Amino acid sequence: MDRQTFEADLRRDGYEIATNTTVGAKVNPEHSHPFDVRALVLDGALTLTSEGKTTTYRAGETFTMARGCLHSESYGPEGAVTLFGRKK
Template sequence: MDRNEFMRRLRDEGFEQFVTVEREPNGALDEHTHPFEAEALVIAGEILIESGGVTQTVRAGETFHLAAGQPHSERYGPEGVSYLVGRK
């Protein structure tokens, strides 16, 4: 999926805020939550999202979704990660 298609789809679903996030190689964030729903498109690198005992690896061109308040942790691949996230 390309960036424009992703943003168009999310706008149709009510997402209004878009942010590009960059994370360092081999970095991590311990378990946390967000007060917003998030849908993200990985632009480069990879991110591992762990939530509810399940780990999902998301690479460039793939998307992931987190519900508002969903506890999760993050780990970033050896190249780090860059992703475009829509929030609502």
Template sequence: MHRDEFLAILSSEGFDEVVTVTREPHGSLDIHTHPFEAKALILEGDVTIRIGGDSDTYRLGDVFHLAANIEHAEQYGPQGVSYLVGRK
């Protein structure tokens, strides 16, 4: 997906807060939650998100969506990751 298309989707779905997040190569975040719903477009690198026993890896152009207060862990690839995220 392209950035402009993604921004239009965020706007239409009520994601008013939009930020760019960059994480370091081979970094990680242990299990945590966010008090907001998040929808993100990968701009560079990759991230693997684990929810319970399931893991999915997202790369350039992929979109991931997390509901508020969902426990998850994150692992960043060898180039780290940069993503555009909408929050509500």
């Protein structure tokens, strides 16, 4: 999906929009968010683990997470830039 379309969809659906840049390797241990998430990886890759399933998302790929979803995140040496929307 392209960035403009993704941002337009987020706005239409009432999401707050932000960009997150993670430089280099990093691991965020299991946690949750008090909001729904929709995200588009713009550069690099990130790996999410939730409910025993691990998936890596690369540039151009999207994912969603419901508020309260327990997950961990990991980033390889290239890091990642992610455009995301959050909605309470």
